[in-house]
Amino acid sequence: MSGLTLGPLQVATPVVLAPMAGITNAAYRRLCAEQGAGLYVCEMITSRGVVERDQHTLDMLVFDERETTRSVQLYGTDPVYVGKATEILCAEYGVAHVDLNFGCPVPKVTRKGGGGALPWKRQLLGEILEHAVAAAAPYDVPVTMKTRIGIDEEHQTYLDAGRIAQESGVAAIALHGRTVAQAYSGSADWSAIARLVEHVDIPVLGNGDIWEAADALRMVAETGCAGVVVGRGCLGRPWLFRDLAAAFDGTEVATLPRLGEVAAMMRRHTELLAHHLGEERGCTEFRKHVSWYLKGFAAGGELRRSLAMVSSLAELDALLERLDPDEPFPVSELGAPRGRQGSPRDRVALPEGWLDDTDGTGCGLTEDAVETTGG
Known part of the structure; x- marks a missing residue:
């Protein structure tokens, strides 16, 4: 399988490291990159933190001296702030790829209409994407987005989100095959990834339950996705990226280090x-x-x-x-889930009246510092 094309950006191996709070810092990104080619994304940062020059946010915007492609995931609920933050990242930090997070399931995020809750407001989603794409365009930097199937099974958003992403000029969309209500529990629904592939013309990246390189190949074969996003599967196993690079190059490898x-x-x-x-x-x-x-x-x-x-x-x-x-x-650990799993939620924390309409702008949303594990 060939590499991944994100607008002007070429990724030799169609593998993306999912941003994980407190994990995917410059040191871990370099460690993984030493194992195999791919796109290694910085920990998620808030757009407001970038614009207001919050020191904690800026401390996370550190890149290793050997990091050739700077990739950052941005969180935000305000189109203007997201646009301004995107411009700062491109102009001042030499970022070559901006990913927007619309998949975080953490209650303190969804309670404010952010993360995986935000795509329910289709107009707001479109405005945020358009601001980010417009801000990145002068620098020839591709903007992508990551999302989930929806808030829960009754409130799915991913097909609309894919259409809006394509119409907004987004270079690719990554789909985690779980709802916000599932968080990291149960199994990822890869069939949703396949449906999204059929629904849009831009590249779709699949995410969820990739524990071994063979899982990545199977996901591509079953869904037709253009690449994979790996989160929890690489925890304590950075050599997974070595296996993934080999697998996509046509060699079956399962590294079993002593x-x-x-x-x-x-x-x-x-x-x-x-x-x-x-x-x-x-x-x-x-x-x-x-x-x-x-x-x-x-x-x-x-x-x-x-x-x-x-x-x-x-x-x-x-x-x-x-x-x-x-x-x-x-070997008993091969194919086994890693990192947090937890239990599904009976009810997703949302702003008052959030589900009443799907085309609101989410006016009055506030953006706080957030954490998400990815994967």
């Missing part, structure tokens, strides 16, 4: 975090990844706890030496 190779990857990850954040903070940031890297391995609880409290590279090295380098990869 624990010694995993330990080396853990060391490299922490080293990159220390490079970008300083040693102490880098080690602190690494702690959340320990359980993902060691998932299924026999490493004892005491050692895991120590690794999850590591505060220096020297301490990390000493602890990693205690792992059995020859322990084989736990």
Whole structure:
């Protein structure tokens, strides 16, 4: 299969790393990019934070010196702010790709009409997309969007969203095959991805339940999507991008690293975090990844706890030496879900009267800092 074309942007392998809060920082993006080609997207940031030069937001807009294609996911509910933020990203940060988030299922986001709730307001969605596309056009930067099937099964939005995206000049649309109500529970509905492919002429990227490279190939075969978006499947397994690159190049690969190779990857990850954040903070940031890297391995609880409290590279090295380098990869973990799953929600948090009409502009929406895991 050939690469992915997003307007003027060519991606050698049709694979996109989903933005994940607190995960897809510059260090992790470089770590994954060292494994295989693809498009590696920065953590999601708010448009208001960019426009108002919020320091926390700007701190997230950090790129590795070897990051050749700068890609950012933007969240916003105000068309003017989204447009201004897009222009700033293109003009001042050299961003080559802007993705807009309309898929976040977090209640504090949907309660304000953002994320996966926003496509219900078709006029507002169109205005946001048009502002972003117009702002990016002078810089020849493609704008894409990510969304979900809908708020719940009774309030589906993805086909309308695809039509509006195409009419607005969006370069591609990514669809997570779950509703907001499902969050990350249950199974992704790949048939919705196939229906969207039939519905629009722009490229569709499929997202949801890609745990192995074989899953990505199967999704493409079953849905006709132009590429895949990988989130939770790569947690503690950055080498998945090596497998994906090989798979799309026609080689079937399933990397099964022994624990010694995993330990080396853990060391490299922490080293990159220390490079970008300083040693102490880098080690602190690494702690959340320990359980993902060691998932299924026999490493004892005491050692895991120590690794999850590591505060220096020297301490990390000493602890990693205690792992059995020859322990084989736990094949029982292949194809198994990773990261958060949770339970479906009986009711999605929405603004008062949100479902009363589908063509409102969502006037009065407020935009706060938000987090989303992607995938």
